[in-house]
Amino acid sequence: MEGMSGPYVIRGAVSLPEAELMWRFSRSSGPGGQHVNTSDSQVELRFDLARTEALPAVWKERALERLASRLVGGVVTVRASEHRSQWRNRETAAVRLASLLAEATAPPPKPRRATKVPRGINERRLRQKKQRSETKRGRSPRDWS
Numbered sequence: 001m002e003g004m005s006g007p008y009v010i011r012g013a014v015s016l017p018e019a020e021l022m023w024r025f026s027r028s029s030g031p032g033g034q035h036v037n038t039s040d041s042q043v044e045l046r047f048d049l050a051r052t053e054a055l056p057a058v059w060k061e062r063a064l065e066r067l068a069s070r071l072v073g074g075v076v077t078v079r080a081s082e083h084r085s086q087w088r089n090r091e092t093a094a095v096r097l098a099s100l101l102a103e104a105t106a107p108p109p110k111p112r113r114a115t116k117v118p119r120g121i122n123e124r125r126l127r128q129k130k131q132r133s134e135t136k137r138g139r140s141p142r143d144w145s
Contacts, residue, residue: 008098050074059105
């Protein structure tokens with residue numbers, strides 16, 4: 001795997017361990033001329049999320065919960081076939097997996113604290129509403145008195 005730009009950092013000091021990545025290559029579909037019939041440029045990257053020791057326990061639990069719909073037997077799979085070269089597809093798949101795991105292991109957002117609408121803002125809104133109403137009423141051809 002010489003020339004690859006790994007290790008692929010998930011977040012902070014945590015990165016994807018090369019030993020736990022499982023690569024599979026196959027022929028890519030779509031345009032490409034005669035080249036597409038002879039090269040295995042499509043990349044399928046698999047990572048066993050359920051058995052990995054590379055992620056902290058809290059992250060692993062969070063990722064398993066958030067990626068439950070994508071997992072097959074605790075394994076997350078990413079495919080890449082956009083490029084004609086296998087090397088570029090490998091790069092794309094690894095980066096995609098790293099960003100997927102980064103998103104899945106991110107801490108939940110802080111809960112929103114409910115706040116009251118300030119009285120001044122509410123009064124201004126009602127005043128503008130009344131003003132608009134008077135403007136529209138003034139357009140009427142009938143005499144309202």
